[in-house]
Amino acid sequence: xxxxxxxxxxxxxxxxxxxxxxxxxxxxxxxxxxxxxxxxxxxxxxxxxxxxxxxxxxxxxxxxxxxxxxxxxxxxxxxxxxxxxxxxxxxxxxxxxxxxxxxxxxxxxxxxxxxxxxxxxxxxxxxxxxxxxxxxxxxxxxxxxxxxxxxxxxxxxxxxxxxxxxxxxxxxxxxxxxxxxxxxxxxxxxxxxxxxxxxxxxxxxxxxxxxxxxxxxxxxxxxxxxxxxxxxxxxxxxxxxxxxxxxxxxxxxxxxxxxxxxxxxxxxxxxxxxxxxxxxxxxxxxxxxxxxxxxxxxxxxx
Amino acid sequence: xxxxxxxxxxxxxxxxxxxxxxxxxxxxxxxxxxxxxxxxxxxxxxxxxxxxxxxxxxxxxxxxxxxxxxxxxxxxxxxxxxxxxxxxxxxxxxxxxxxxxxxxxxxxxxxxxxxxxxxxxxxxxxxxxxxxxxxxxxxxxxxxxxxxxxxxxxxxxxxxxxxxxxxxxxxxxxxxxxxxxxxxxxxxxxxxxxxxxxxxxxxxxxxxxxxxxxxxxxxxxxxxxxxxxxxxxxxxxxxxxxxxxxxxxxxxxxxxxxxxxxxxxxxxxxxxxxxxxxxxxxxxxxxxxxxxxxxxxxxxxxxxxxxxxxxxxxxxxxxxxxxxxxxxxxxxxxxxxxxxxxxxxxxxxxxxxxxx
Amino acid sequence: xxxxxxxxxxxxxxxxxxxxxxxxxxxxxxxxxxxxxxxxxxxxxxxxxxxxxxxxxxxxxxxxxxxxxxxxxxxxxxxxxxxxxxxxxxxxxxxxxxxxxxxxxxxxxxxxxxxxxxxxxxxxxxxxxxxxxxxxxxxxxxxxxxxxxxxxxxxxxxxxxxxxxxxxxxxxxxxxxxxxxxxxxxxxxxxxxxxxxxxxxxxxxxxxxxxxxxxxxxxxxxxxxxxxxxxxxxxxxxxxxxxxxxxxxxxxxxxxxxxxxxxxxxxxxxxxxxxxxxxxxxxxxxxxxxxxxxxxxxxxxxxxxxxxxxxxxxxxxxxxx
Numbered sequence: 001x002x003x004x005x006x007x008x009x010x011x012x013x014x015x016x017x018x019x020x021x022x023x024x025x026x027x028x029x030x031x032x033x034x035x036x037x038x039x040x041x042x043x044x045x046x047x048x049x050x051x052x053x054x055x056x057x058x059x060x061x062x063x064x065x066x067x068x069x070x071x072x073x074x075x076x077x078x079x080x081x082x083x084x085x086x087x088x089x090x091x092x093x094x095x096x097x098x099x100x101x102x103x104x105x106x107x108x109x110x111x112x113x114x115x116x117x118x119x120x121x122x123x124x125x126x127x128x129x130x131x132x133x134x135x136x137x138x139x140x141x142x143x144x145x146x147x148x149x150x151x152x153x154x155x156x157x158x159x160x161x162x163x164x165x166x167x168x169x170x171x172x173x174x175x176x177x178x179x180x181x182x183x184x185x186x187x188x189x190x191x192x193x194x195x196x197x198x199x200x201x202x203x204x205x206x207x208x209x210x211x212x213x214x215x216x217x218x219x220x221x222x223x224x225x226x227x228x229x230x231x232x233x234x235x236x237x238x239x240x241x242x243x244x245x246x247x248x249x250x251x252x253x254x255x256x257x258x259x260x261x262x263x264x265x266x267x268x269x270x271x272x273x274x275x276x277x278x279x280x281x282x283x284x285x286x287x288x289x290x291x292x293x294x295x296x297x298x299x300x301x302x
Numbered sequence: 303x304x305x306x307x308x309x310x311x312x313x314x315x316x317x318x319x320x321x322x323x324x325x326x327x328x329x330x331x332x333x334x335x336x337x338x339x340x341x342x343x344x345x346x347x348x349x350x351x352x353x354x355x356x357x358x359x360x361x362x363x364x365x366x367x368x369x370x371x372x373x374x375x376x377x378x379x380x381x382x383x384x385x386x387x388x389x390x391x392x393x394x395x396x397x398x399x400x401x402x403x404x405x406x407x408x409x410x411x412x413x414x415x416x417x418x419x420x421x422x423x424x425x426x427x428x429x430x431x432x433x434x435x436x437x438x439x440x441x442x443x444x445x446x447x448x449x450x451x452x453x454x455x456x457x458x459x460x461x462x463x464x465x466x467x468x469x470x471x472x473x474x475x476x477x478x479x480x481x482x483x484x485x486x487x488x489x490x491x492x493x494x495x496x497x498x499x500x501x502x503x504x505x506x507x508x509x510x511x512x513x514x515x516x517x518x519x520x521x522x523x524x525x526x527x528x529x530x531x532x533x534x535x536x537x538x539x540x541x542x543x544x545x546x547x548x549x550x551x552x553x554x555x556x557x558x559x560x561x562x563x564x565x566x567x568x569x570x571x572x573x574x575x576x577x578x579x580x581x582x583x584x585x586x587x588x589x590x591x592x593x594x595x596x597x598x599x600x601x602x603x604x605x606x607x608x609x610x611x612x613x614x615x616x617x618x619x620x621x622x623x624x625x626x627x628x629x630x631x632x633x634x635x636x637x638x639x640x641x642x643x644x645x646x647x648x649x650x651x652x653x654x655x656x657x658x
Numbered sequence: 659x660x661x662x663x664x665x666x667x668x669x670x671x672x673x674x675x676x677x678x679x680x681x682x683x684x685x686x687x688x689x690x691x692x693x694x695x696x697x698x699x700x701x702x703x704x705x706x707x708x709x710x711x712x713x714x715x716x717x718x719x720x721x722x723x724x725x726x727x728x729x730x731x732x733x734x735x736x737x738x739x740x741x742x743x744x745x746x747x748x749x750x751x752x753x754x755x756x757x758x759x760x761x762x763x764x765x766x767x768x769x770x771x772x773x774x775x776x777x778x779x780x781x782x783x784x785x786x787x788x789x790x791x792x793x794x795x796x797x798x799x800x801x802x803x804x805x806x807x808x809x810x811x812x813x814x815x816x817x818x819x820x821x822x823x824x825x826x827x828x829x830x831x832x833x834x835x836x837x838x839x840x841x842x843x844x845x846x847x848x849x850x851x852x853x854x855x856x857x858x859x860x861x862x863x864x865x866x867x868x869x870x871x872x873x874x875x876x877x878x879x880x881x882x883x884x885x886x887x888x889x890x891x892x893x894x895x896x897x898x899x900x901x902x903x904x905x906x907x908x909x910x911x912x913x914x915x916x917x918x919x920x921x922x923x924x925x926x927x928x929x930x931x932x933x934x935x936x937x938x939x940x941x942x943x944x945x946x947x948x949x950x951x952x953x954x955x956x957x958x959x960x961x962x963x964x965x966x967x968x969x970x971x972x973x974x975x976x977x978x979x
Binding site for chain 1: 673674676677680681684685792793796797799800801802803804805808809811812816817864868871872875916917920921924925932935936939940942947950951954955957958959962
């Protein structure tokens with residue numbers, strides 16, 4: 001802790017430096033590299049989904065003689081076959097990526113925002129504000145997540161916005177805890193004390209000195225929250241509490257399960273299952289690598 | 303049928319001390335920046351029942367030597383040479399033979415008393431574990447042996463039931479010593495046994511070790527950076543610098559009549575036991591630090607810090623050669639008398655700073 | 659120690675109280691009126707009032723709240739709209755069913771997971787065992803529990819036809835404990851139990867592995883190894899120490915992990931509290947939903963308390979005042 005640390009306080013463009021260095025850190029880990037690649041692929045597919053999907057996901061497929069194509073196995077026209085209602089599985093699968101990522105990203109950013117807000121206020125100001133916010137977090141931590149989501153979505157109505165709202169309400173709590181503990185250490189750093197002594201406003205200190213240094217942790221928590229959000233949306237949809245106006249992977253599995261097609265239509269069941277596993281695991285791989293690289297006691301010594 | 307307590311004690315007491323011969327021992331760590339040779343080709347013998355001191359500043363490789371004697375180094379370390387225990391090479395042993403040798407033949411007193419005991423087991427259980435891993439005795443017999451060992455190091459037997467965190471630093475170190483003697487191993491490795499303790503406690507622990515050694519006549523390798531401790535404890539001493547032995551011989555000779563400038567410098571860095579009437583000599587430290595072992599200097603490794611260095615020292619690596627009763631690795635052994643006198647003056651050791 | 663437990667119990671009760679309050683107002687603030695379900699049957703206003711009274715829905719919101727909390731203290735969760743009998747009578751058989759898969763599932767998952775975690779953590783760094791262990795655990799962790807359930811169903815029930823994939827069987831005439839101690843029940847239990855176990859394994863594995871990797875570098879491990887005990891015994895020292903962080907992390911995560919059990923119950927039509935909660939929400943049977951939610955909160959709070967006490971048993975350094 002010397003004077004040189006004062007100059008480490010980032011200014012201007014250096015604001016993004018911690019993010020970039022985190023990114024570089026992650027690319028060093030082979031698992032994280034694959035995680036990032038897979039996640040990027042999912043985002044790409046979701047962006048161009050309407051152009052890849054050959055059919056409307058809800059359109060019933062008809063033969064030329066006007067009969068519904070029910071539970072057809074994969075073929076040249078229908079790469080992944082059709083559902084019991086004659087929908088094209090491949091189109092549903094591709095469009096489903098949009099739902100997963102929309103819920104995942106929007107909810108995760110909201111979670112990241114609230115966790116950071118609560119964590120920073122609680123950790124920076126301390127005292128009674130900290131006490132109140134942390135007791136709130138304690139209570140929130142005792143709420144069983146999925147049961148709460150089931151009840152809340154059941155009461156609010158099954159729309160995608162409500163699902164995002166409920167996920168946000170659920171997952172801010174752990175993030176707030178983690179971010180608070182990081183802020184507590186940052187607050188004690190030399191340059192923060194200097195800035196305070198120099199009469200800088202609280203807002204200035206938080207924006208200029210605290211926030212840039214906790215961005216990494218926020219980034220990690222947002223990554224994990226994407227995974228939690230995708231998982232929660234899929235679970236709710238599987239339980240029949242998803243938004244009925246869109247196709248999500250959880251919903252595809254719900255319909256397949258409910259129509260008893262499990263035994264026969266593997267092409268209907270396996271693809272959404274695989275998509276969910278791949279997307280969620282890729283996010284976990286990123287999060288794990290981050291922990292491994294930042295914890296000196298876990299890092300491989302070579 | 304497992305042994306009785308008396309049978310155990312008799313069999314342990316009849317154990318002879320071990321002869322240790324270390325031949326061409328080298329240790330290389332592979333790091334991301336390249337191989338680092340922490341120990342290069344060192345040789346020494348420990349006669350049965352004697353104490354051997356290994357001295358040097360931290361980072362010189364002395365702890366690495368001790369760990370390699372018990373094969374405790376991580377897989378990333380490549381160990382070469384031979385470690386002979388009564389003629390049997392520890393480095394060539396298979397797993398089973400190695401496990402059988404550990405603690406029955408070589409026991410260890412580790413460096414940091416604070417963390418060498420497992421925090422979630424009672425101290426007694428940890429001693430019992432070391433005994434029962436090697437001899438077929440009941441828990442009760444092993445416990446009785448642990449009580450005996452505790453009495454030997456001056457700890458009350460009932461504290462065996464306590465956990466390490468309930469012990470003070472000095473008590474923990476005594477418990478570790480009790481554990482090390484639990485099977486009366488022929489060779490004891492003591493790796494800076496007192497570093498983590500305060501000076502008074504250091505003294506107590508060392509005299510405790512010396513007492514026990516006098517009674518039990520074990521062979522011992524004592525690693526320390528404290529020359530005074532060595533002079534009180536060891537018959538033979540080796541001075542290590544940057545992974546090499548630079549001087550070795552009977553302790554009295556090495557300390558009274560050093561041939562290597564590093565040994566002279568090291569002596570200055572410690573308060574000396576003075577003759578009556580002698581004025582207090584100043585404490586002088588050797589400036590500079592250990593060389594980078596990734597890229598070791600071509601010549602003598604001590605050359606960059608040596609106040610007497612010459613062209614030859616920069617170009618050529620000196621070998622360990624016998625001089626009288628000792629061995630030293632210096633090109634200018636013949637000028638040792640002159641060096642010894644100069645080394646007492648503080649100015650001599652400031653040469654480097656003047657140049658800069 | 660006793661004072662500590664007492665204080666923790668009081669804290670837990672406070673948490674349960676707050677959670678219950680939140681739940682109560684969530685249900686009452688929502689616009690849905692349960693009597694509308696019956697209105698089509700041409701219900702008179704008086705009959706409606708009688709029903710509302712039966713369900714505790716008359717009076718102001720505040721009066722309803724006080725009445726609800728008061729009843730809760732006497733173990734009265736209100737009457738189910740759907741079953742037309744006390745919610746507690748509806749739920750309580752389901753609790754035992756849930757515990758049948760939750761408790762053995764959690765314990766076996768923890769034992770198997772941490773055992774595997776010890777192996778992976780003890781394997782050479784950067785080696786095959788470590789890499790494949792981490793990758794597999796992360797993939798399984800990334801698999802939603804209903805996907806695991808569906809896979810198990812597809813393989814062992816539909817395809818191999820080894821075990822039934824639905825419900826928990828109905829032993830004819832068996833009562834009391836005999837309802838559970840029979841082959842048919844075990845047959846039904848096996849798949850959902852496996853799903854819960856698989857759900858718990860990866861988290862335990864990864865946490866245990868991190869703990870062991872950290873413990874490996876500790877001085878006491880070096881000394882244990884120097885003692886010449888077997889390598890398994892050395893690993894046990896590392897594992898035993900890693901259990902402490904495992905417990906601190908795992909039990910608070912129960913709030914999330916209980917989600918897995920709810921989904922497993924749905925997939926295997928296992929008549930437990932979680933499935934009943936989902937059904938109650940779909941049926942708008944609020945008293946049952948509220949009671950089920952209340953029970954789950956209690957389970958989490960109790961599990962956290964258990965974690966604290968286990969921790970103090972496992973770590974001699976902890977002293978509670």
